Amino acid sequence: MTRERVKRMHDLGGQDGFGRVEIDENPAGFAERWHAVVFSAMRAGYKAGAIHNSDHFRHSIERIDPERYVSDTYYGRWLGGVESLYVEAGVLTRKELMERCAVPMAGLRVDPALVGDDWHRDDRATAARDSNTKAAFDVGDMVRTRRPGPPHGLVQDSSEDWRGHTRLPEYALDKIGVVIDRHGSWVYPDTSAHGLGEQPQWLYSVCFASDALYGEAAEPGVEVVLDLFEPYLQSASTETVDE
Amino acid sequence: MSETDARLRAEALESLLIEKGLLSVSQIDDVITRYNERVGPMNGARVVAKAWCDSRFKARLLDDATSAIEEFAFEGGEVDKLVVVENTADQHNLVVCTLCSCYPWAVLGLPPKWYKDPAYRSRVVREPRAVLAEFGVQLPAATAIRVWDSSAEIRYMVLPEQPKQWQGKDEGELAALVTRDSMIGVELLAGSAE
Structure with a gap:
């Protein structure tokens, strides 16, 4: 029996079946107050x-049931992720959330003075890091993308079953592109999402011709650029370009 | 989850976090005011208008956008590093995040719903010409397209081409005309390719 590759529902690039883009006349900002509630609950988290x-937050959304992932709205997905993280951290219990759902909101407004109002200032800290390693690739280098597998320290059945967080989309896996920019070192999402430390890695902008990604199905004159961490890349400079 | 269920669950979460002193109504109100009034595409539009009027600023913007926009002191996180890419008659750029919905909040605010939906995220890296046509943008076959998939913490904004008929307008007038969609790369201002 061949093992079917685990579907990562959030990894949507290049997939079929989602129809036309529904262009909404969406005004700037939050369309509903509850969207802002979810956003604020994320910040407070x-x-x-x-x-x-x-x-860590992105991975909580990626762990949502695949069917729910596509049927839910954006803030519905965020809500699912945020609830899970509060419960996993022991800040809230699932029971509390379930019970409170049945209770209307009345009378719960507390004095804002009880909570610090300085939180806008602690906007997310930058994920850029100083490098103490030499970059493996230069602008102009040909590279082939690869799945590095589970980071050291995480127990998994096998690398094919690995469902952890990663930022290499499936559609760009095992493809050849050219490095067009180098951005220094950044916190590595594949370890950072799982509490395995920042393990900073060099980050590159890699440009792929659309036909290198999709073959004959590609539209003409199209390139796709992705920002990829060094462990996702191996040298392809000795490979021929046309696949 | 229906919208009503989601709203009720969000309110349940809100009331619990308030009780535990982790969140306040005034913080939620602040977030709403911030993203509905101060952090939005009007910020990116100011950057674009300045680039059109000031060629030295434009050169700095295309070279190192993160530093170039410091003078605007925009609030809004999510931009560790900003890269601005220029649309011309020969080269069209557009932006997506296929894995989630990364977006340059500080210059464009919160993303529109279509940007976060599966249709745009799945298709624009495969058939951008077809997707652009759905937005009413027909590009000549000779125009090369580059799609930027925001797969790490670099955020992308498009510097749209200035329509010829907008020459002579001042920076303030231009900033009022630049649209959000043109800075994502799914709109040509005043049909500027024609």
């Missing part, structure tokens, strides 16, 4: 110790 970093 950092201070409460429930959300460790943006990779």
Whole structure:
């Protein structure tokens, strides 16, 4: 029996079946107050110790049931992620959330003075880091993308089953592109999302011709650029370009 | 989850976080005011208008946008590093995040719903010409397209081409005319490709 690759529902690039883009006349900002509530609960999660970093938060959304992921709205997905993280951190219990759902909101407004109003200032800290390693690639280098597998320290059945957080989309896996920019070192999402430390890695902008990604199905004259961490890349300078 | 269920669940979360002293109504009100009134595409539009009027600023913007926009002192996180890419008659750029919905909040505010939906995220890296046509943008076959998939913490904004008929307008007038969609790369201002 061949093992079917685990579907990562959030990894949407290049997939079929989602139809036309529904262009909404969406005004700037939040369309509904509850969207802002979810947004604020996300921000508060950092201070409460429930959300460790943006990779940790993104991974909570990626763990949502695949069917729900596509049927839910953006803030519905955020809500699912935020609830999970508060529960996992022990700040809230699932029981509390379930019970409170049945209770109307009346009378719960507390004095704003009880909560510090300085939180806008602690906007997310930068994920850029100083490099103490030499970059493996230069602008102009040909590279082939690869899945580095589970980071050291995480127990998994096998690398094919690895469902952890990563920022290499499936559609750009095992493809050849050219490095067009180098951005220094950044916190590595594949470890940071799982509490395995920042392990900063060099980040490159890699440009792929559309036909290198999709073959004959590609539209003419199209390139796609992705920002990829060094562990996702291996040298392809000795490979022929046309696949 | 229906919109009503989601709203009720969000309110349940809100009331629990308020009780535990982790969140306040005034903080939520502040977030709403901030993203509905102060952090939005009008910020990116000011950057674009300045680039059109000041060629030295434009050169700095295309070279190092993160530093170039410091003088505007925009609030709004999510931009560790900003890269601005220029649209011309020969080269069209557009921006997506296929893995989630990364977007340059500080210059464009919160993303529109379509930017976060599966249709745009799945298709624009495969058939950008077809997706652009759905936005009413027909590019000549000779125009090269580059799609920027925001897969790390670099954020991208498009510097749209200035329509010829807008020459002679001042920076303030131009800033009022630049649209959000042109800075994502799914709109040509005043049909500027024609």
